[in-house]
Amino acid sequence: MSKELPLSAFVTKANKPRPALGSIPMLLIGLALIGLRPESATAQQQVGASWSVPESLAVAADSPAGVPQSPAAIYQPVPPSPMRALGMITLMNAAAVAINHEARDIETAGPETWWQNVRGKGKWIWDGNNISTNNIEHPWGGAAYFNVARGNGMSFWGAAPLAVGGSLMWELFGEVTPPSRNDLLITSLSGINLGEPMLRMSDLVLNNEAYGLNRAWREAVVLIFNPGLGLTRLSRGQMWSQEPNAPDRRPDSLRTLAAVGGRRLTLPSYRHGEQMDLAFVAMGLQYGDPFGPAAVKPFSVFTITAELASGPSTTVTELGTRGMLGALGRAPGPTDRVNGIFMDFEYQWTEAYQFSEQSFGIGTLAQTGGVGSWRLFTDVSAELSPIVASSDRYAEQAVSRDYDYGAGVGARALAQVEYRGQRLLSAGYRGFWTATYNGASDSKLIQFATVEARLPLIAGLSAGAMYMLYDQRTTYSDRISGHESLPSYSLFISTGR
Numbered sequence: 275m276s277k278e279l280p281l282s283a284f285v286t287k288a289n290k291p292r293p294a295l296g297s298i299p300m301l302l303i304g305l306a307l308i309g310l311r312p313e314s315a316t317a318q319q320q321v322g323a324s325w326s327v328p329e330s331l332a333v334a335a336d337s338p339a340g341v342p343q344s345p346a347a348i349y350q351p352v353p354p355s356p357m358r359a360l361g362m363i364t365l366m367n368a369a370a371v372a373i374n375h376e377a378r379d380i381e382t383a384g385p386e387t388w389w390q391n392v393r394g395k396g397k398w399i400w401d402g403n404n405i406s407t408n409n410i411e412h413p414w415g416g417a418a419y420f421n422v423a424r425g426n427g428m429s430f431w432g433a434a435p436l437a438v439g440g441s442l443m444w445e446l447f448g449e450v451t452p453p454s455r456n457d458l459l460i461t462s463l464s465g466i467n468l469g470e471p472m473l474r475m476s477d478l479v480l481n482n483e484a485y486g487l488n489r490a491w492r493e494a495v496v497l498i499f500n501p502g503l504g505l506t507r508l509s510r511g512q513m514w515s516q517e518p519n520a521p522d523r524r525p526d527s528l529r530t531l532a533a534v535g536g537r538r539l540t541l542p543s544y545r546h547g548e549q550m551d552l553a554f555v556a557m558g559l560q561y562g563d564p565f566g567p568a569a570v571k572p573f574s575v576f577t578i579t580a581e582l583a584s585g586p587s588t589t590v591t592e593l594g595t596r597g598m599l600g601a602l603g604r605a606p607g608p609t610d611r612v613n614g615i616f617m618d619f620e621y622q623w624t625e626a627y628q629f630s631e632q633s634f635g636i637g638t639l640a641q642t643g644g645v646g647s648w649r650l651f652t653d654v655s656a657e658l659s660p661i662v663a664s665s666d667r668y669a670e671q672a673v674s675r676d677y678d679y680g681a682g683v684g685a686r687a688l689a690q691v692e693y694r695g696q697r698l699l700s701a702g703y704r705g706f707w708t709a710t711y712n713g714a715s716d717s718k719l720i721q722f723a724t725v726e727a728r729l730p731l732i733a734g735l736s737a738g739a740m741y742m743l744y745d746q747r748t749t750y751s752d753r754i755s756g757h758e759s760l761p762s763y764s765l766f767i768s769t770g771r
Contacts, residue, residue, distance in 0.1 A: 349518040352427035352510070356436065359426040362506065363419050363440040367448050374449075391446045391453055400712035401454040402674040405663055409464070409621045409630040410590060412457055416441060416465015417472050418502035424473050425506030430572040437469065438462040456679055456712075459661045463632040467595050467619035470573040472500045474561060477523040483516060525574070527563035532556070533738070535766025537583070539626045542758045544667050550625050554583040554591070554764070564598060564612045564639050573597040573617075585625045594620040602636075611640045616655060626760045627744055628677050629720065631706065633659040633684060649692040657684040662706055664746065667756070668714035678713025682706055695771050696736070700726045714750065721745040728768065740764040 401408070419440030423433035441461035445453035476496045484492060493513045497504030507513050533556045541548050562575035576597030583591040595618070602613040616635040622628070637655020659682055666678045684706040691699045705721040723745070728738040741763055748756040 349520050351520070352425070354427035354429075354432065356423070356426070356428060356432065359423040359428060359433075359436055360439065362422045362426070362509065363436060364443065366418065366422070366502075366505075367440065367444050370444070371448055387450045388447050397452050398455050399452045400456055400673065400679060401451075404675065405621075405623055405628045405630060405677055406588070406590065408456060408460055409663060410593065412461040413464030413468045413619065413621075415444075416461035416463075417469035417500070418465075419461075420465050420469030421473055421476075421500055421502030422506050424469070425503045425510075430470060433469075434466050437465045441465070456661065456663075460630075460632065463660070464619045467597065467617050467632065469502070470597065471561070471576050471578050471595050473503060474525075474573065474576075475559070475578075476500045476503055477520070478528075480519075480523075482512070482519050485516060489514070525562040526566055526568065527560075529560040529771050531558040531560075531768060531770035533766045533768035535738075535764055537762055537764040539624060539762045540760045541626050542665075542667070542760060550585070552583045552585050552625070554581055554766075556581040556592070556766075558770075564601075564614070565609055565641055567606070567608050569606075570598050570601040570604070570612070570614065572599050583624070587625060588623045591624050592622050594618070610642065611638065613638050616657075618657070624762075626762070627746070627758070628663065628665045629744075630663040631659050631684075632661055633657040635684075635686070637686075646694060649695075651688075651690045651692065653686065653688040655686050657686065657706075659684055659706055659708065661711075662708045662720075664708070664718055664720055666714050666748065668750070668753070672714040673712055678710050678715050678718070680708030680710040680713070680715075680718060682708035682717075692771075696730050697728055697771055698730075699728070700724075716749045716751050718749075719747045734769055736768050738764075738766050738768055740766070 416437050420433050420437040422440075423436040424430075428436065438458075441458050444461075445458055476499065479492050479495055479499075481489070481492055493504070493507065497508070504513075533554075535554060537552050537554055539550045539552065541550060556579065558577065558579045560577050564570060564575045568574070576595060578595045579592060580590070580594075581592035582589055585591070597617055598612075599615045599617055602615065604612060614637065616637060618631070618633045618635060621630040635655035635657040637653065640652045641649055643649040662680050662682065663677050664680070665676065667676075669678050670676050684704065686702070686704045688702040689700065690697060702724045703722065705719070708718050708720070710716055710718070721743075723743045724740060726738060726740040728736040730736050741761065744758075744760045744762075746756075746758045746760075750756070
């Protein structure tokens with residue numbers, strides 16, 4: 275169920291399997307739904323960040339004085355329009371069907387395959403796509419569905435079902451192949467988990483009061499980075515209309531991190547346990563303050579990390595988000611302890627192993643000390659993981675891919691020491707026990723342990739070192755249990771906190 279479009283796919287072929295008729299009904303339905311009026315012009319909507327931020331954190335200046343602004347003196351949120359959102363999602367899927375046909379010579383689905391998929395005669399399958407297709411491309415597609423809904427005025431909780439609906443629509447009506455269980459789960463859950471951070475990061479770039487080239491580059495960046503929101507703004511004329519910004523579009527706390535360095539990996543035993551040296555670039559963002567006075571809303575507090583590496587097989591080696599869905603029993607005002615519900619997405623594909631998970635957690639964030647002095651931060655939670663992907667040396671013999679799918683429970687613990695807001699030392703643990711859904715194994719215990727130290731230098735730079743251990747214990751019904759313990763060592767220079 276991949277929507278991957280390699281560059282070679284854009285070469286037009288002479289022979290098409292059949293006309294792209296499967297996209298026509300979806301196109302007509304989408305246009306009809308977009309034509310419907312929103313149900314309410316006064317319903318509330320959560321757009322962008324939940325808290326305000328000092329103007330010093332703005333990405334760039336607003337329009338200069340004397341430039342005409344929108345007649346509306348008060349920010350007016352977009353009224354919720356679920357039918358319009360569903361219509362745009364339908365159009366997106368119709369466009370994907372047409373592109374698959376025209377660019378990739380893929381046979382398009384039609385009434386016969388639709389009926390088979392709806393009736394279940396085609397069966398739901400576990401597909402054999404590689405882990406980056408299933409855990410990078412599908413989350414990105416799910417985030418587009420989600421942000422079409424958010425851009426059309428839906429709240430976080432209102433947009434989530436539309437992300438699921440967009441994925442289900444694609445699985446049932448977008449392809450001739452049977453629908454995929456893993457695609458539905460991953461596109462929906464990771465799309466939501468990635469979509470809301472993408473929306474909030476887009477709000478850091480957008481400025482509805484800007485004009486000219488300043489406005490153009492902002493809208494272009496969002497259109498590329500977050501096409502679901504960008505296309506929605508284009509369809510509504512928001513790309514060029516000047517109007518007040520949402521008062522809560524920026525968080526009250528924003529910390530960024532960038533690092534560049536080298537890493538030595540240990541390869542698994544079936545690759546002779548050799549070592550490999552790589553260069554990497556890592557980026558991170560910590561959005562919102564869970565201990566501040568404002569109420570916690572879905573993803574008003576989150577972290578997002580990404581990493582690129584120089585390995586021969588992979589480029590995007592890490593992508594992850596961790597956001598709070600809400601706080602439990604919290605009194606108004608600042609605090610040093612927050613109990614909350616979390617939603618997590620994580621993807622790792624190194625030269626040594628493959629891993630991805632979507633999970634929900636319940637846990638506690640706590641701090642001791644203050645930002646202006648010594649501070650100890652801790653994060654402890656228990657987790658439920660509905661789908662986990664993990665490397666398996668025997669998987670290709672059983673399921674035509676090199677990793678298994680499972681589900682299970684997990685736990686995490688992190689302790690971090692800071693001085694005057696600068697991270698100095700951190701140690702963390704994460705573990706997942708999974709029963710295999712589809713693959714070669716019966717069950718797995720997957721554990722990560724990390725220790726990191728940083729030494730502040732000058733101009734906001736730090737020198738750092740990190741040790742990480744990936745440990746996987748696997749049981750099989752037809753062979754001896756396996757155990758891989760794969761350490762890595764990193765040295766890096768970082769900026770930010």
